[in-house]
Amino acid sequence: MVAQYYWVLRAVVKQKPHLRESLTRCRHCRILFLTHPRNAGRRDLRCPFGCREAHRRYQSTKRSTEYYRTKEGKGKKSDLNARRCAKDQRCKHAKDAEKEKNHCKDLQAPLDEPTLSYLQTVTSLIEARTVCRKEIIRLVNTILRQHRIDQSLKLLYTVKNCRAKPP
Ligand SMILES: [Zn+2]
Structure with missing residues (x-):
């Protein structure tokens, strides 16, 4: 998987040499992106x-742990716990509404947020224009659909071959 990723990345940078300046290494796992x-x-x-x-x-866990350790934070926490029930209920409604909206537009995000955001950045860099999120989602959906079709064809082909040559 990583080898494949580097192969594509190398090909992209070879085609668009100015992107070499945008290459950077993750300070944690050292992968190039x-x-x-x-x-x-x-x-x-x-x-x-x-x-x-x-x-x-x-970082976020660390921040909130530190905050709730302070006196002010301790007071807030009991308030928060009391309000949490009501808020959970509201969040659920908001989520349902959003789901509904996405469903209507047929734009269900096929990948997680960081991956989509990365694809958006890279595609914008390669195309030298701002590619919007909707385009990315449509693109990924098309690729995934094509991939599923390819997989099905491969399976069909295998089944057909098995029939053609009985053991
Ligand atoms: Zn990393």
Whole structure:
């Protein structure tokens, strides 16, 4: 998988040599990835394949743990717990509404947010224009659909071959 990824990345950079400046290494897992030109040259970035997300989660947990340890935070926490029930209910409604909206537009995101965001950055860099999120989602959906068709054809072909040559 990583070899395949590097193969594509090399091919892209070979075709668009100016993107070489946007190449950066994840400070955590050391994988190479393309970043937005405004971040070119930075060495403190984490990759969008999990490290960035993991770090964000870690920081956020650390922040809230530190906050709730303070006196002010301790008071807030009991308030929060009381309000949580009501909020959970509201969140559920908001989520349902969003699901409905996505469903109507047939734009269900096929991948997680960091991956989509990375695809958006890289595609925009390659095409030298701003590619919007909807385009990315449609593109990924098309590729996945094609992949499923290919898989089915392969399966059909195998079945047909098995029949053609009985053991
Ligand atoms: Zn990483």
